[in-house]
Amino acid sequence: MAQQAYMTETENGGPGPGRRGATFRRLLGRLVAGWRGDPRIWRRGIVLAALAVILALVMLLHARIPNAIGNTGSLTETFLPWLGLFVPVLLLLALVRRSATALIALLVPAVVWLNVFGGLLTDKTGGGGDLTVATHNVNADNPDPSATAHDVAASGADVVALEELRASAVPVYAKALASTYPYHSVQGTVGLWSKYRIAGVKPVDIKLGWTRAMRATVTTPEGPIAVYVAHLPSVRVKVEAGFTARQRDKSADALGEAIADEKLPRKILLGDLNGTMNDRALKAVTSQMRSTQGAAGSGFGFSWPATFPMARIDQIMVQGIEPVTSWTLPRTASDHLPVAARVRLDTGS
Template identity: 65%
Template sequence: MADDERARTWRDRLRHWFDRRRGWPLTLAGVLVTVVLVAHAQVPNAVGNLGSLLETFLPWLGLTVPVLLALALWRRAGYAVVAALLPAAVWLNLFGALLVDKSSGPGDFTVLTHNVAAANDDPQGTVRMLTGSGAQIVALEELSAAAAPGYAAGLAQKFPYHAVEGTVGLWSTYPIDGVTVVDIKMGWTRAFRAEVTTPKGPLAVYVAHLPSVRVKFDSGFTAGRRDVSAQALGDAIEHEPLRKVLLLGDLNGTMNDRSLAPITSQMRSAQGAAGDGFGFSWPASFPMARIDQILSKGGLIPTDSRTLPADASDHLAVAATYRY
């Protein structure tokens, strides 16, 4: 085949691939996903807290990329291929760093938080998991009145110091003092502050279980009570007199959720700084979001962050190691 014939063939193929009429719905879909990823913070919460709902599951938008790309290649639609690569680039910019292992070796102590679930039918198994975790500080949420004494007895030998307020508790190998309830505007106790004296110095440790959120067809993402509690907890942490502060708990929200900004704007995520992957913690059967958080401020350096194997709870326990 002559060179000019080959050139015409390639031009015809390119013209065919980049015919604007080919795969235009796929092109539009790729552009739309890109816009949502770039401007997710602009999606309003006024109707059904749609913005917070989107931000809770934002990383999962990345699954649209291989679907759009495969369909674009099948349709031989060049513009659709380009449009499918746009959200891929934005997604990598937003979340690519989470895919790299950022752990940096041993630290001074390990902390763990776990929503043990009121319906947990194997608390002894959970106790074994907690005592074998290697953690020195353990926060538990959703402690029922019936189950709390069993956890206290089962953890006593490994963690000689503990405090329980309402449905949240703290166990430690280090002394605990200065326990005060934090009012997160719920009407009952689901948060408190304690001072833990480590061998390297004191820590202010906040344990919290923010209100649950629901997705309902008639009202959308019902997160109003959670948002009020987040503001109250953020205010308490902002006025904490100790410099080094940890927050351990089930926040019923992710670091991407703008409604948790009163907390996340002043604290650092252990998973984001020292984890490997997204560290999704809920639901345990098929984790889709990290709503259980370990956050810090005041110069504490996370060196590792991880989730633990599933127990009888509907949440996975999450742990982090810190250098004081």
């Protein structure tokens, strides 16, 4: 009966797939028919074709864009995935201009974007794993730290890192998380809460003059792991100076050195790095650790700003550990989204 009703709806002009396909073919046929015999389709849209090639070159050679003026290279790399939005815009303009040259040229940036970011569009999440971790920049001006703490704990994470902790709010977070996480340590403005014993806690000097990074050994049932929590300095976009990130870059280098000197083979980095995995300024860290989102996530996992996430600057990275799945958590009272990941500690090595 349902099949008969569906067939009747389609035969009567309803939204059946066959009718929609026929409508698209008719529209496409009209468009192509309007171009037949037009000798200018290859001469029009040269500027659009040039823009398409430039767009492809920016995405392909972003590492060559210099940082000398306003850190333009890092700014481009921070929002690199969004350059793909220019492809449909140029496509529409090419159709309006009736330019075959521009349409063919658009294949170049489309292919480049898919080559660079296509892997993030597939779901790489898996099952199993030994440990769930989460990190959250809670925002120093968070109006409801208790609710934020409960929201992050609800993720089921075994280990939680919090950044941008205001000293007056630390007791609130500690109280809200105490029943779930019996072990915790706060160093400066970053803190670590764990279901498993913590030892070897120490601040990590990232060249700021105050503590915004820490290191601890977490003893899991599968053995000890080194956990780093970091909040790198913010970057700013200023009219007179461009994308200012010198202090962030200096801190990233110092953090990378600390991680490289770590004696334990299994390491996890949790924190707000104020930069994406494409940002060359984080190379000291990204060159030696894997992003859980890139290895085992689904989609881009943008985490900032919470109202309309445009970049993943909150990271969970691992070394000597296998990512299983990665995801963003629901919005809290912070301006960042929390991010979480599940990892496998026994990698068989």
